[in-house]
Amino acid sequence: MNNIKIKNLTKKYEKNKSIKVLNDISFIFEPGKTYSIMGPSGSGKSTLLNLISLIDSPTVGSIEISNNKIKSNNKVENDLIRAKKIGIIYQDKNLLSDFTALENVYLPNLLISKEKQKSIELAKKLIKKIGMSSRINHFPNELSGGENQRIAIARAIINNPDIILADEPTGSLDSDNAKLIFKILFNLINKNRIIIFATHNRYFANMADCKITMNNGNINVTNASI
Ligand SMILES: Nc1ncnc2c1ncn2[C@@H]1O[C@H](COP(=O)(O)OP(=O)(O)OP(=O)(O)O)[C@@H](O)[C@H]1O
Ligand SMILES: [Mg+2]
Structure with a gap:
């Protein structure tokens, strides 16, 4: 079963004083479903997403992806899991500034496939799907904010990830571009995939x-059907 189980997740940051950002959170994310995360600034949305993306590790508790318990000290293995299974989109600065749109999209695939021409063809196909073919040779600073995010989505999905995590993906966009990005994001739903996004936008x-x-x-969960 391709789900994500988080069990008793607690995250503390020890700076001048200890702060508990996540307090004993347990939840199961199921494939085929979309999940939104809301909450005031500082409530731990990014912290939770960074734990699920295996970028950060919990103070207490565990994460299982497809019934495999994540070993937080095994960075090499976790980097590989992330590369193969998880696509991540942040609010901005998703793209490598010295690389073109096309290069940004195909590079994560090249790392896995080691077949450059195939990776390039796949990247071009994805870029076409999001209507960005005329911009493949642009560098990130030659793209608008909305275009940057569209390329970031193509980059995030090139390895056909089971999990897509988006942390305020439209936080820097106007409402038309934000709608377009969410339209693209919701088009990525499939029965094997889990999509989780943090947003401040209720709609x-x-x-x-x-x-x-x-x-x-703590988390409070509401299903769409309720
Ligand atoms: N590396 C860190 N060291 C210490 N404290 C941290 C660290 N990262 C986050 N925090 C603290 O953890 C809390 C949660 O931060 P987090 O970024 O998860 O919030 P958020 O819900 O994503 O907020 P926003 O809506 O503003 O993005 C904040 O109070 C923050 O100051
Ligand atoms: Mg955040």
């Missing part, structure tokens, strides 16, 4: 099958 959050609201280190 987009309500489009998800399941809404997760974070507050004081």
Whole structure:
């Protein structure tokens, strides 16, 4: 079963004083579904997404992806899991500035396939799908914010990930571009895939099958059908 199980996740940051950002959170994300995460600034949305993307590790608790328990100290293996299974989109600065749009999209695939021509063809196909073919040789600073995000989505999905994580993917966009990005994101739903996005926008959050609201280190879950 291609799900994500988080069990008793607690995340503390020890700076001058210890702060508990996540407090004993357990949840199962199911394939084929979309999940939105809302909550005030500082409530732990990015922290939770960074744990699921295996970029950061919990203070207490565990994460299982497809029934494999993640070993947080095994960076090499976790980097590989992320490369193969997880596509990530941030609010901005997703793309490598010294590489063109096409290069940004095909590079993550080349790392896995080692077949450059195939990776390039696949990247071109994805870029065409999102209507960006006329911009493949542009560098990120030669693209608009919305175009950057569209290329970031193509980059995130080139390895056909089972999991897509988007942390405020439209946080820097106007409403027309934001709608376009969410339209593309929701077109990526398939029965094997889990899509989780954090947003401050209630309208987009309500489009998800399941809404997760974070507050004081805890989550509150509402299903779309309720
Ligand atoms: N590396 C860190 N060291 C110490 N504290 C941190 C660190 N990263 C995050 N925090 C703290 O953890 C809390 C949660 O941060 P997080 O980025 O997860 O919030 P968020 O819900 O994503 O907020 P926003 O909506 O503004 O993006 C904040 O209070 C933040 O100051
Ligand atoms: Mg955040």
